[in-house]
Amino acid sequence: MTMPFRPELPMRALILSAGRGSRLGPLTHNRPKCLLQFAGKPLLEWQIEALQDAGVADIVVVAGFRADAVADMIGDREGVSIAYNPFYQVADNLASLWMVREKMDRDFIVLNGDTLISSDIVTRLVERGRAPVNITVTRKADYDDDDMKVHLVEDRVAAVGKRLPKDQISAESIGILSFRGGGVVRFRRALETCIRTPEGLQNWYLSVIDRLAQDTLVAPLYVDGMASAEVDYPEDLEVAEAIATFWRDKETAPAQA
Numbered sequence: 001m002t003m004p005f006r007p008e009l010p011m012r013a014l015i016l017s018a019g020r021g022s023r024l025g026p027l028t029h030n031r032p033k034c035l036l037q038f039a040g041k042p043l044l045e046w047q048i049e050a051l052q053d054a055g056v057a058d059i060v061v062v063a064g065f066r067a068d069a070v071a072d073m074i075g076d077r078e079g080v081s082i083a084y085n086p087f088y089q090v091a092d093n094l095a096s097l098w099m100v101r102e103k104m105d106r107d108f109i110v111l112n113g114d115t116l117i118s119s120d121i122v123t124r125l126v127e128r129g130r131a132p133v134n135i136t137v138t139r140k141a142d143y144d145d146d147d148m149k150v151h152l153v154e155d156r157v158a159a160v161g162k163r164l165p166k167d168q169i170s171a172e173s174i175g176i177l178s179f180r181g182g183g184v185v186r187f188r189r190a191l192e193t194c195i196r197t198p199e200g201l202q203n204w205y206l207s208v209i210d211r212l213a214q215d216t217l218v219a220p221l222y223v224d225g226m227a228s229a230e231v232d233y234p235e236d237l238e239v240a241e242a243i244a245t246f247w248r249d250k251e252t253a254p255a256q257a
Contacts, residue, residue, distance in 0.1 A: 005185055009106035011126065011178075013056045015047055016096045016205075017113030018064025018088035023233055032066045033231060034113045035073060039244035042073055043231060046116055046244060048080060051109070054122035060103050061113075062096040064088025094203040098195045104179070104188050110205065112175035116229040116240050118247070124223060125178050131219035132183025133212060135160070137171035138224050146232065148173040148206055150220065157218035160210040171220060173206065174228050186216050 021033025028036070034044040044061065051059055057079045063070040064085045071082050083103075085096045097110065109125065111117070125136055135157060137150050151159040152170035160173060179187050190208045197203075209218060227247075229240040 003102065003105055003188065005181075006105050007107070007181065010058060011056055011107045011109065012058040012060065012103060013051045013109040013111060014097065014100055014103060015044070015059065015061045015111045015113050016093045017044060017070060018062050018085040018093070018096045019113065020065040020088075021114065021231075024231075024237075025234065027237075030066065032063070032070060034061075034063075035066075035069060036231065036237075038116065038240050039248040041244070041248075043116060043240070044070070044073060044113065046247075047111060047113075048077070050117055050119040050122050051111075052079070053119035054126055056109060056122065056126065060100055062100055064096070092204050094191070094194060094205045094208065097205050098191055101188060101191060104184055107178065107180045107184060109176065109178045112230075114231045115175035116227075116231065116243060117174070117176055118227045121174075121176065121223050121226050121228060124226075125176060125221055129178045129219070129221050130180065131217045132180060133157075133187065133209065133216060133218040134178045134180070134221050135209065135218060136174050136176050136223050137220045138174055138222070138226075138228070139171045143169055143172060148175070148204075152220055155219065157209070157213045157220055159213060160206050160218075171222075174223060175230060177209070183212075183216060186212060 017034040021028040035042045059080045062083045062085050067084050074080050074082055083100045085099045087095045149164045149169045150171045150173055151164055151168040190212055194208050227243050229243050231240050
C-alpha cells in the first residue's frame with residue numbers, strides 16, 4: 001500500500017487494547033484488561049494521561065473485546081479516537097497494528113494496552129528516541145519465560161523475542177516504542193509483508209522489529225528505575241496498584257510552603 005509520509009505532522013500514539021486478558025480470570029470476564037481500575041482510574045486512562053502529559057495529543061486506541069465499553073470510557077475526549085480490530089479472538093497484536101496502518105503517516109508511538117507507564121517514560125522516548133526505531137528497555141537480574149527479551153550488540157538492538165538464548169539476553173522491552181522518519185516507512189512495509197504470511201495473524205508486532213533489526217537501526221532507550229508495570233497475570237495487579245496509588249497521592253499531595 002502506497003502512503004505518503006508526512007514529517008510535518010505531530011507525533012501520534014497507537015494504543016493496542018484489543019485483547020481480553022483471559023489470564024486475569026474473572027476480572028476480565030466481561031471487561032477488557034485496559035479498563036481494569038488502578039487507584040480509581042482505568043489502565044487506559046492512565047495511559048492516555050501519560051501520553052498527553054508528554055505532549056502526545058493525537059491518540060488512537062485499537063479495541064476489540066468489549067469495544068463498546070472502551071468507546072464509552074473514551075467518550076468525547078479531545079484528540080482520542082477508537083479503531084476496531086474484528087480479529088482480536090484469532091489474532092495477536094500484529095493484526096491490531098495492521099488495522100490502523102493508514103494512521104502511520106507520521107512519526108508515531110506504539111504502546112501495549114496492558115502497560116502502565118509514567119509520563120516521564122513517554123517524555124524520554126519523545127525527546128531522546130531519535131533513531132528510526134526506538135524501543136524502551138529495562139535491565140534486571142532475571143528474566144521469566146513471558147518477558148519480551150532484547151539482545152543488544154553495542155548500542156543497537158540485534159534481536160527481540162521471548163525465546164532468546166540466555167547468553168543473548170541484555171534487557172527486556174517494556175512495551176512502548178517509537179518510529180521516526182525512515183523507520184516509519186520501513187516498519188509499514190514490513191508489517192504489510194508479515195501479515196500476508198501464513199503465520200501473520202499469530203505474530204506479535206515485535207516479531208517485525210526483530211526482522212527490521214537486521215538492516216535498520218533499532219536503538220534501545222533505557223528506562224531503568226522509571227515506574228512501569230505490565231498487567232498480564234494476577235500477581236501483576238498489586239504492583240500496578242502500588243504504582244498508580246503513588247502517582248495519585250503525589251498528584252493530590254498539598255504543595256509545600
